[in-house]
Amino acid sequence: MRYILPGSLIILSLLSSSYAKKNIASAKIKANNHISIKVPEPSDVAYDAETGHLFIVSDNGLLFECDINGKVLRRSPDKGMDFEGVEVKGDYLYVSDESPRRVYRYKKKTLRVENTYSVPYWGPRNSGFESITYNETKHCFILISEKNPVKIYEYNDDFQQVKEYSFNAAKDISSARWYKGQMYLLSDEDMCILRCDPNTYEVREKIKINILNPEGLAFDHDGNVVISADDLQRLYFFKSIPANNE
Amino acid sequence: MTFNVFIFSNLYLLTMNKFIRIALLLSLIAGPASAQFTFTAGDNILEISGLVAGYYNYRFLKPGETSYKKDRFNLRDMKLDFEGRKGNNWAYELKVDFADLATNSASGVVDPENPGLECAYIAYNGLPVKIELGYDKLPYSQSSIADIYSIPLWSRGLLTDGSLFSRRDMGLTLSSSLWKQRINIYGGVYTGLGENIFANGGDNDDSGAPEYLGRIDVSYPSRFRYKEIDEVGVPVPMFRVGANVRYANKTQPVGSTIPASAGGEFNLKTIAGEKWLYGFDAAFQFRNFSAQFEMQQLNLRPSQQTDPLFGGTPESTNKKFVKAGGYSLQGNYCLKMARSVLTVQYQSVNLDDLIYGNEEWLSLGYAFMVNSFKNVIKIQYYKPLTEDTKSDPLKYTAQLRIGWQYHF
Incomplete structure (x- = not known):
């Protein structure tokens, strides 16, 4: 009986880690x-292929x-409350204002x-829509609730919700980006990029990054990865990740 | 010691077994933790959250002790928190603990240290300095500032649990952040009665003197939130150091005394006289390991030689001066794959330097995160390594708490 506690903990740990x-x-x-x-507390970054600039x-x-x-x-002279996501689409930028639950065009x-x-x-x-991107595979916007729980919501061009997906592969999602037929999700707490199926959002690959508080994800014209880190107020630059070569 | 081991083994069989079974079941059925609820109407945002926590407490009584009344289930928290914002500049919060309100209501007596109201304030953020007016937790001591749901143990320990100083009060707080929020500065003026303000009918003591408070903390390489556990496993070492000070001179007018119970269990929280309180704290975290250090020093000048803090010593001995304080060391490791947090804490406290005795406490903690630290089973075993038999005599040799905490 004295082994109940350690035995149970081992079982718990196995159960916990199985997923x-x-x-x-x-x-x-x-x-x-x-x-x-x-940029104070940079929470997301998007690359504009037309100008080569970052928003x-x-x-x-x-x-x-x-x-x-x-x-x-x-x-921009127009100020919001708590901007957490940005996406470039055509002549417009779409910005997610997390606290008041708004998207600005x-x-x-x-x-x-x-x-x-x-x-x-x-x-x-403070765990609302931290991610916004346009899923060109399905021709819809997606917004993702950060955590507790993580859910992926699809919207039409007028931001009417059309579908939602549960997502359990990460503790949180702080940014999303569609790039060359793949959906990439960035997890702050798990410190990784998840390459997902753009139709089902099923995870295909997990790419670990060693960055404190990564919150924004973008790909430049060469597929190089740019990540913004909120607390350190930094941009990190990576070479293209392996998945881009598929 | 042998007696403790024997009792612990039995308790282990009776309680732990069931508890672990529940934990196993929970780990199988639990989905993501539920969360707060947010309502928005234009620029008005209201978030409702709460905390429910209960535990079973078991005391290892000393031989000869016959009262087992502290062996019981206890509803520690039933809190509801309403936190609102109006645009970018205005904020307000109301937090109530129904567990304390129910106890106060049933007993007909307001527990001066747990009045039931946890905070009620308005704040303006539209200036470089944030202004907050109302009743709230004081920006003093990193251990006290950390939310109870974020700490791995069931109690903070004697040094910072409100026995030596008040943790909440009514007053005005000014604060500002610099250097990408790595430097935080706080200053405030309060009634000085702390949580006892409600038991005193909302009035100050007869001196009417306020308490002044100041704190500064610096973190590196980024801002460092008041959390004791590194759940994330930060990839770079993070540090924070803080220093704080409080002062009140509540020398009573002739014929007056400070309100009953204002001094707390050890007559230290509010004194009839001059009180300086200094504190220093530090925190570290890296790759799921975290550690905290804190020290507190009370310099007291009670105005009357009859004050119990002098312990009956002559003036030639006490020089009208009393000191108290201590320090705390804590280490935590978050074993992510096992959803577990292991904690060890050591505290050394001297409640009165004029009265012989010092107390040392050892706490061991284990927490199992059902899905995150918002939904957690916590076990704490703590015992005095050294007992202060004069200032804080105990009826037990150790204590065990096992319970469940759910933050929604």
């Missing part, structure tokens, strides 16, 4: 370099346009808000 040991390919990548940026949003409800080296070029040229969409979510104020 993490599914047959998913894994890799690890290291950043080539990083830079500090003058970065801040927890303070600010939107910045930066060059590829992170130098601030412009700041900015005109890329003027950096002014042209439209506001309400995207209700009843979960924790």
